[in-house]
Every structure is written in C-alpha cells, then in structure tokens.
Amino acid sequence: MAQAHSPSIIVFDVNETLLDLTTLEPLFERMFGKAGMMREWFAQLILYSEALTLSGIYVPFGDLAAGALRMIGETSHLTVADGDVDELESLIGAMPAYADVAPALEALKERGFRLVTLTNSAPGAAPTPLERAGLANYFERTFSVQDVMRFKPAPETYRHVAKEFDAELSDLCMVACHLWDTIGAQAAGCAAALVRRPGNAPMLVPGVPTPNIVVNDMHQLATEIIQKWSRNLMA
Numbered sequence: 001m002a003q004a005h006s007p008s009i010i011v012f013d014v015n016e017t018l019l020d021l022t023t024l025e026p027l028f029e030r031m032f033g034k035a036g037m038m039r040e041w042f043a044q045l046i047l048y049s050e051a052l053t054l055s056g057i058y059v060p061f062g063d064l065a066a067g068a069l070r071m072i073g074e075t076s077h078l079t080v081a082d083g084d085v086d087e088l089e090s091l092i093g094a095m096p097a098y099a100d101v102a103p104a105l106e107a108l109k110e111r112g113f114r115l116v117t118l119t120n121s122a123p124g125a126a127p128t129p130l131e132r133a134g135l136a137n138y139f140e141r142t143f144s145v146q147d148v149m150r151f152k153p154a155p156e157t158y159r160h161v162a163k164e165f166d167a168e169l170s171d172l173c174m175v176a177c178h179l180w181d182t183i184g185a186q187a188a189g190c191a192a193a194l195v196r197r198p199g200n201a202p203m204l205v206p207g208v209p210t211p212n213i214v215v216n217d218m219h220q221l222a223t224e225i226i227q228k229w230s231r232n233l234m235a
Helices: 021-032 037-054 061-075 082-093 101-110 155-164 179-188 218-233
Strands: 009-012 114-119 141-144 172-176 191-195 213-215
Touching: 009 155, 021 037, 021 082, 037 061, 061 082, 101 114, 101 218, 114 155, 141 155, 155 172, 155 179, 172 179, 172 218, 179 191, 191 218, 213 218
Parallel strands: 009 114, 009 172, 114 141, 172 191, 191 213
Antiparallel strands: none
16 A cells, blocks of 8 residues: 655545535434434445445446435335435535535645545536535536446545546545545555544554544644645645
8 A cells, every 4th residue: 555645636525524414314304203314324325335336336326325215214114205315315415515614625725735526426417516515616626436437435436536637646635524435545545634524433443544634623634734745735
C-alpha cells in the first residue's frame, strides 16, 4: 500500500459527509415508528452495494436504496408503498448541507487545494443534490462510481479519480464520515480523513488502517489539512 504524504486533491464523500442524512429520519419515523430505522436501512444499503461489487454486479445506487427500503419493510412486516419509495427519493435529493461544510470548503479552496466529490450515487438530472445544497460551485469535478460500475470502497473508484487528474493516488485525500470509505481509500494508496458525523466513529483494531486525520467537524478538518499539507502546495 502506497503511503500518501502531501495530497493536493481533496476528495469528498457526499451522502452524510457533506449532506445531512438525518433529514430522512421523519420518513422512517412515520413508516416504522422509530427514526432509528434510518440507520438500519442505510447499513443494509451499504452492505448490499458492497456485496454486489464483490459479486461483479452493478445496479444504480438509487435502485438499491429503494430495494433496501422494501426489504426492511418486509422484515418489519410492513407494506412499503410506491409513494414511500418516491418520498425517500425526494428526500435524498433534497438533503441540506451541514452548516460547517461551506466555510471549510472555502478555506481549503483559498489555500489552493483542488476539491472534488466521489459518491456512490449515480448522476441525476439538474439540479443535483449538491446544487440544491448550494455546494456545487466549490468543486472542480464530481465523480460517481457509475463511471467504473463498482461501489466504494472498491479500489477502482479511487483509481478512477487519480487517473482523470493524471495524478498519483498519494496526491488524493479521501474525506468521509464512514470508516469503510477511508479504509478503501487508504488501501488503494490515498490519504484519508474521517469526520465524526453522528453515528460514525473510528475503529481501533490492529491491521485496520487508521485515517491520517480524525476530526469532529469540518472546521477542524480544514484546519488540520491546511496545517498538515498546504505548505507543500507552494513547494
């Protein structure tokens, strides 16, 4: 595994890292009687995206999201109506940005870092979730795993971003609130930063890559990245 030393391209996960996934909870409260079922749905969504990638199968993330909702509905002995699926899709497309995101992106951009996103979600019609959240203009490129038809944390997803910039993987730092994403990025040869969004935490297990940066919010993230790597942009 290559060691990332001085990344200049900061690659952001989108769902839950930049955009507030908890805004989906009212749907799960209405359907299941407990908002916490949103976490069960999301865990199943990630589990089956990874299972499909390991099996050499790809379907759009939105289709999986709907399928995971219907699946947990069946296991909870509830009927999931088409309207419920439509509401989920609408809520996903309208997730707002966390309040700490825009100032952090502005600070990183001002210091010369190149900012892009890499998401499991497939490209959609305008306005995109990032456009609706007022974040799109901060990013030079927006990448989807659909480009390689494999979900994160498959190494091909991170390699694709590096290839598009004619860069080394060590030039990239993956920012995510999900440890499975930072593990994948580091295994591929990138640096990684973990943002502790609610419901997410690092795992201290021998053999599991520890993110280069672990922070509680995006303000800390920008500060640490600038302190750690910005001087190398001018070298």
